Amino acid sequence: MSTFLQYVFTGISVGGCYALIAIGYTLVYGILRLINFAHGDIFMMAGYFMIFSFAVFPFPVAIIITLVATTALGILIEKFAYSPLRQAPRMSVMISAIGVSYLLQNLSTYLFSGLPQPYPAIPGLKQRVMLGDASVSLVTFITPIVTIIIVLLLLRLVNKTKIGMAMRAVSKDYEAASLMGIKLNTTISFTFAVGSLLAAVGSILYFTDRSSVYPFSGALPGLKCFVAAVFGGIGSIPGALLGGFFIGISETIIKAVGLSTFSDAFTFIILIIMLIVKPTGLFGEKSVDKV
């Protein structure tokens, strides 16, 4: 029973991290109709930012540096790799996104070597807490709470503020939004900033539980979180939250049963089934193709 509880908690915790990354995918896809293949690698870079800033600064400062640096990286990537291709066919933008991902992976291999780097232990987060019979680390407990608070804040941002309204307008209709005087580039940059910021938060929570970062540690979580976003319905923030938790929990259960080789495959089977049965996801809106 206690091991079962432990698995459930781990699942919820991983799911929380996945949800935070999945929201980044959902936001960007909602606005640019682009799978940001580099998002997983932004998440990985956030891990490295934390390692290096933690080596110099005390942890509260290091966390702030990580968040700021990751956000800046997200905006930078959008400016250099995606904004020149606004008018290009979709395949070009997608290849550009893959290119950025390829670049970040190779760059971090080059700069930080391919070996896993130990992730710093943020004081207090790794502390063990007894919950009934199960012993879980504090971060496992904190992650879902942080995730839900962030999602509530984000929903407020999107639904109640002016920039949130701009984001919704751009995602509904690109051209009409710019005719209404919405600054397209600012809105898109802002979206990338929010997505990257969430990836940074997710990265801190995720890697604290895993204790090492290597150049490819963002690739697979990135793809899984995209699946989570598709599962919940791309473009929908509550959908991404739900998808993240669903993928995280079911993956942990599969690992617990002893089929860990298939835990990654399972995610993609879900994707393929979902795309066949309900391509719009749980909460997605139906889009109609026009000639």
Place this chain on the structure above:
Amino acid sequence: MLKNSFKEKININLLLYLGIIVVSVLILTFLDMNKREYIYAISIIERSLVFAVAALAMNMVTGFTGLFSLGQAGFMALGAYTTAILTIPVELRPNVYYMEGILPALENLSFPIPIAVILGGVVAAFFAFLIGIPILRLKSDYLAIATLGFSEIMRAVIASHMMDKITNGAYGLNNIPEFSSSIECFIYTSICIIAMILIINSSTGRDFKAIREDEIAARSVGINIFKTKELSFVVSSFFTGISGGLLAMYMSSINSSTFQITLTYDVLLIVVLGGIGSITGSIVGAFFVTAGKELLRFFDEPLTVAGVNVPLFKPGFRMVIFSILLMVVVLFFRKGLLGGKELSLNGFKKYSRKKEDKGIQVGGAS
């Protein structure tokens, strides 16, 4: 007049291609005869040829049909494992499968290399046919992620314990027969490349291009969209599987981590650099990227100039250069080296004629 120029075009191009083949055979024979001296060059050429097949197959589905498929690594894995299982010498099999043993049915199942390679392609094509039915109905970016997912599933299945007696699980396979000479590799790859060129230039190939340009227009002229997409996907996967089998022979030992997403990205790099929708582009790109990766190896070595250590040179620098190159091509030369065009004598002729015309005009104006 029109007929004449058409005939001329065919003849010149045919001559050109025949010429290229003859020259390549001569060069390869020379290299083969001095194998010991040129072993490095031969290895680069063989690798380039194998990747040219993979890149052209990807180009067929991505560049000519407009379906962005990222499942290359998975199909290559299927082809490679099929070829490997069927060609590893029977007497060596107990050594290869030393951990779990081999499935009794496979123990003595052995095929000549060409048949095994083709069977590898057939297996890949069969899987493509099955998964194509659901996923080819998806739109471009979903298709990309679904094929990528398929590729990861394949890798997980190959590495899993349940497949131990067939794929040797995580230990991988070795003792796969290598190419006896670079000519052998050249023959296999050039047959594949010629076959793909013929398909792309046939009426089926024109159906592919019609779908790429405008799906709805293609449907209204009577092209069965789904069947044609499926055909393109299956044929492309067939050749991708073959290239996987050839890769297995080139490497002589494989395991599941050979077929990671990075492999797909490597092929994509070739296709993009060479030009999406250009046959010759993919072939030239394969040589350019493969040779470049090898020749730039010195970037990964620490470099000392006049006693000073140049700081940039250390492991991984080579791949950074290639990723930057990919980004530069995507951002500034969106069409790649050749764009949708082909390298041909006619092209040169037209180009020089255009120049001449311009010269005459300028002359006239003055």
